[in-house]
Amino acid sequence: MSGLLSGGLWLARRLGLYAVAAWAAVTLGFILPRLAPGDPAAALLARLQGKAGPEAIAALRAGLGVSDAPLPRQYLDYLLALFRGDLGLSVSRFPTPVTDLIGDALGWTVLLAGVSVTISFALGAALGLAAAWRGGWLDTLVGPALTLLGAFPYFWLAMVALHVFGFGLGWFPLRHAWDTSIAPAPTLAFGWGVVRHAALPALTLVAASVGGWMLGMRNSAQAVLATDHVLLARARSLPTARVLSAYVLRNALLPHLTGFGMALGFVVSGALLTEVVFSYPGEGWLLVQAVRAQDYPLLQGLVLAITLAVLFANAIVDVITLVVDPRTRTA
Numbered sequence: 001m002s003g004l005l006s007g008g009l010w011l012a013r014r015l016g017l018y019a020v021a022a023w024a025a026v027t028l029g030f031i032l033p034r035l036a037p038g039d040p041a042a043a044l045l046a047r048l049q050g051k052a053g054p055e056a057i058a059a060l061r062a063g064l065g066v067s068d069a070p071l072p073r074q075y076l077d078y079l080l081a082l083f084r085g086d087l088g089l090s091v092s093r094f095p096t097p098v099t100d101l102i103g104d105a106l107g108w109t110v111l112l113a114g115v116s117v118t119i120s121f122a123l124g125a126a127l128g129l130a131a132a133w134r135g136g137w138l139d140t141l142v143g144p145a146l147t148l149l150g151a152f153p154y155f156w157l158a159m160v161a162l163h164v165f166g167f168g169l170g171w172f173p174l175r176h177a178w179d180t181s182i183a184p185a186p187t188l189a190f191g192w193g194v195v196r197h198a199a200l201p202a203l204t205l206v207a208a209s210v211g212g213w214m215l216g217m218r219n220s221a222q223a224v225l226a227t228d229h230v231l232l233a234r235a236r237s238l239p240t241a242r243v244l245s246a247y248v249l250r251n252a253l254l255p256h257l258t259g260f261g262m263a264l265g266f267v268v269s270g271a272l273l274t275e276v277v278f279s280y281p282g283e284g285w286l287l288v289q290a291v292r293a294q295d296y297p298l299l300q301g302l303v304l305a306i307t308l309a310v311l312f313a314n315a316i317v318d319v320i321t322l323v324v325d326p327r328t329r330t331a
Contacts, residue, residue: 014318018311025307029300030078087301092293098301101286108177109282112198112275116205117263123206124213125256129249131214132221143218146211154208155273161204162277172200175279201278213256220252227251254321261317262310 081088087098127146131139149157166174178184179193224230230247272284279285283302290298 011318011322015315018315022308022311025304025311026079026082027075029304030075032300087304088297090295090298092289092295092298098298101298102283102301102305105281105283105286108280109275109284111194112202112280112282113205113284114264115198116202117209117260119202120206120209121213121256121260121263124210125217125249125253127210128214128217128219129221129244129252131218132225132252133244133248139218143211143214146207147215148211150208150211152208153273154204155277157208158201158204158274158277161200165200173197177281197278197280201274201280205274216256216259217252220255221248224248224252257317257321258314261313264313 085099087102090096090098090101093101127138127142131143162174165171173179173193173196177194177197178190179197182190182193184190225248230243233243233247272287274280275282275284276288283305287299287302289295290302
């Protein structure tokens with residue numbers, strides 16, 4: 001009972017820190033755009049070249065969330081809008097709501113970056129565990145080769161892969177997320193096109209990151225293999241699968257859960273440069289477009305979404321850690 005109470009207090013402290021961090025991110029999202037010169041309405045009106053009347057200008061400013069009210073009142077309205085899920089209207093794609101743009105791009109980012117991060121983590125953990133247990137060519141050849149590959153910038157790997165396998169061999173499509181000759185629909189042909197377009201960028205992301213996960217897991221597993229309880233389990237001739245799963249994997253994996261949670265959180269930002277190289281319409285590509293167009297509402301919404309996603313992912317990891325690591329329940 002005391003263990004559960006201690007674990008609950010530990011989790012409550014962690015969630016409290018995340019709540020404070022989320023409030024700070026929301027507040028910065030309110031302050032920073034107001035420190036920038038001009039306002040979104042002025043930027044949009046400049047494109048209209050004076051064609052809008054006073055009433056249209058007032059409606060436009062209201063629609064973009066620009067107000068002359070005192071800052072405390074603006075801050076309260078901003079918080080209420082956030083609770084309603086209203087992030088304002090995009091300047092570059094007016095009058096499309098920012099939430100619609102982020103939602104449309106989020107699915108493609110989760111498909112590309114989310115699946116890539118998960119595959120990379122799982123593959124790296126499996127290879128690292130095997131290298132620590134068996135050694136041999138996995139430890140002396142595969143590990144250093146993957147680590148060397150991970151030393152190259154992932155956008156450079158993306159450009160090389162695109163040139164070799166896209167332009168040169170023609171095995172993969174060159175750009176976009178689906179075959180534009182096929183209408184988006186839940187059909188086998190459209191789904192196969194989505195897989196083909198995501199395969200090459202996903203492979204470059206996995207190749208660039210799997211070495212780091214493998215090296216970290218190998219080092220953790222070697223440390224766990226040297227502990228007394230694992231040596232005792234091996235001395236009792238327990239099955240290898242049981243030793244690896246019940247004694248080694250669980251303890252060696254714990255230090256990497258936080259890193260995996262942060263990596264999943266940053267999935268929302270997308271593999272920014274990889275999406276640019278492949279013109280993949282995810283969150284990273286949308287972020288670049290917002291910067292180029294000086295679309296402050298969209299940029300603000302994307303930064304806020306990235307921050308909250310990282311905090312949420314770390315909160316989930318903390319809950320998982322509380323379940324799988326008994327030490328947190330007695331801290």
